[in-house]
Amino acid sequence: MESKQTHIHIEKIKLLYMHSLIPIVLSAIAGLFLVAALWKLANRQQLLIWFGITLLLALMRIVIISRFKQANPQGTDVLRWEQPFAISLLLVFLSWSVGLIWIMPRDNLTAIFILNTFSLGLAGAAISWYSPLRYLQIASVSLALVPMIIVLLTLGYDQTFWVGVAACCMYVSCIITSILLQKTFNGNLELAYDLQQAKMSAEDMARTDALTGLNNRRAFFDKARLLFDYCKSNQQPVSALMLDVDHFKNINDSFGHACGDMALSSLAQLLKNNLRESDVLCRFGGEEFAVLLPNTRVSEAEEVANHLKRTMMNSTIILAQENLLSLTASFGVTDFGETLEDLLSHADKAMYSAKNGGRNHVVKYQAE
Template sequence: MHPLARSLPDDASPDLALRVRADQLHLLFRQSFPAVYISVLVAAIVCQTLWGEVRHELLLGWLFVLCFCSMLRYTLFRQYWKCQPQGLQILDWEKPYALTLFATSSFWGLGMLWFVSESTLLYRLVEFLFLLGMSAGAFSHYSARRYMVMGAMTSVLLPTTLWFVACGQPMEVSLGVAALLFIGVLIQAGNAMSAAQADNFRLTYRLEAARQKAEQMAHTDELTGLENRRAFFEQGQVLANYCERKRLPLSVVMIDADHFKQINDRFGHAIGDAVLRHLAVQLKESRRKSDICGRLGGEEFAMLLPDTPLGEAMVLAERLCRACAGQTLRIDGETVVNTVSIGVASEGYTIEHMLSCADEALYQAKAAGRNRVMAWSDQDVVAT
């Protein structure tokens, strides 16, 4: 079964929004790991390019800090993949991810601002090209989360851009204005991409919810919420085969609501449906986790009891029979007596044959006056 087999939230629920955030963060961890190495590699190329232009101690200090931040990010990624968080637990890693990302991108932006202030015009152009490339890289790696991509791009590019605008020189001002436009375009594109990915995740959850609903409708009786006839036979035979392999006893209990046609004729089908729903509740309360319980049709129900010999199945059936007889139902102002007749069998491991035997015992229980339990054996039907 799918790990989201529990009921899925609708589109407007806060829980769905958290799941989408967790999926986006997981996608960030998957797609942004190469950025850890790329950041260090490009920083080394920058240092080599500016080696004759900027003070060496400044370049090496900046490179050392970036390597340290990248090592922190590398450690975070390693821990994440080692822990393999699932579901909403992924969100616990969001804050460390954001802190290490913004620390690295901020040192990129502040370091390049320092280099620009010490460089000639030609090298400023070169440095500006490096910044544009890093901003584009931030867009490609962090677009899964809107605030991540906006924060990474602006912290890398904005310090130098503002310096260019404030510099007052025509060339630098032109570069600054162009950079501001570039930032605006990337932010808009990042918002659109992040929204599209969020919509894709929401669509995935909607499709999963629809698939589960269709699967549930195919295997669940709509009126009672129990397994329908098809599901009872499919799941029942799997359970029967398991019991046969393990040499475990297997019993089946068939339950029929007494005088159900008279209840429908006297009180109407709405009251009859309420009686069946109440009987289903009684069956659910009587069943064990390993049992299979279903509505075979009309007022007929069945329970399949693994690792249960005939005697124990009879005890359970008697308890169910007494529970139903001991309750007088008040439904829409009407008083309804809801007794049941039950047939029990423990013969072989073929569902059809076991149900046939239990049905014969059930027929004898109804013929003997109803509101009782009968057990089938290969010799005769045994009354209790």
């Protein structure tokens, strides 16, 4: 599982891809309006060349976004898409930054102020649309304003000089705004992440036995029912195994409930280590455990139960004050039952037959 910061960074990249199509379209429309505004004031050939470049870059960005959505990357795979997004975006702002200066007629104040207005609008768009990643936001704002500011300050007109000074103030304001927005944005993402983790933790606690870390009854029935139905619909065998620790009350009476809890926790780990990942194990209640064994015949379930019985007998649990304890259990197995509840009921009956028959052995359910 990725770290908190990595998760937040991934979410930022996703947000950029999700919301970048609109600014691409608006950028192309703004370019068209700029060409129309300068058609009689600037070199038309330069205008058309610049507009063609901006359209090609817009098309490139649309292709990148489309490929991202088709690939639908998950987890850390999203990180590989940050670089193409950043490069394509900065190329767009570079085309506007250098392009506006290139098409600017130096002797026409009207055209100069029109271009300055578009530069300010471009900076505002960068703050609005690219706030998830601060370096992209600041780089975009800088490309939009810094070259234009330099030109305004060095053109030699009093009017452009003071507009350049005002643009400098605007640039500083944009950077400060960018930093403040980034802090707020990061705070919101971190809060959303913490809430999501808290929800997942609460859901996990509601489905996990606190003592053993195994599935509780609720989680067991949810998982086992899906697996049981799948096996039945695909004509695959499915068996149930239930076990109850023998004379567990004596352990609590002799060593105390804390040692009894330690014994159950150790037994849970032993069972988990000796079952398949596909098996569904749970603490059914008290010292009783249940296992659903998919794609398993009852004869195979008996072998599993006998293996667990031998492993328990050959294993020792270290309790408080260095007391050693070896557990035994009574096992019931079956593959007979049209429903999950019937299957478990039959396994439970077989388990009690094992307890009544002397304990520490395995009984297979016999249909009446």
